[in-house]
Amino acid sequence: MSEDRVSRIRSALDALDPSSLDIRDDSHKHAGHAGARDGRGHFSVRIVSARFEGLLPLKRHRLVYDMLGPLMETDIHAVAIQARTPAEAALQAEKP
Template structure:
């Protein structure tokens, strides 16, 4: 996940927290996919709505969204929004 997001956005900050342990027994966790919280600070988000930013993150993660990630909480900001 870190490599894909770094390659796509060249972030100034990237924090990824695996919160899967908080969802033990949850239907989405049973198949091995995780729950993650991502904070990404990147100039690439400038001029984009929050929905477009999230769509870009989902696209960058590609197949991981189907194979490794069940839930993804996103905080996407530009350097001007810190």
């Protein structure tokens, strides 16, 4: 089930034309949590896209949530998002 959810999340975020996309299912860390009782999962998303250029972090997160749309009702209870531009990702990679 987890791989299927990750695949659906990846498909939804492909609309942002990411140069890098990492999706991690963190649901196991939330077993017994009230939000996990309905079967939806907890995920972490690291995405790099030129579509984030000129957008503040809140707007970037809103864009990701917009792409996830219906999955927030059926598959995702919570998602932690790191959304960077290619330049920000390159700068981050240069840091020791």
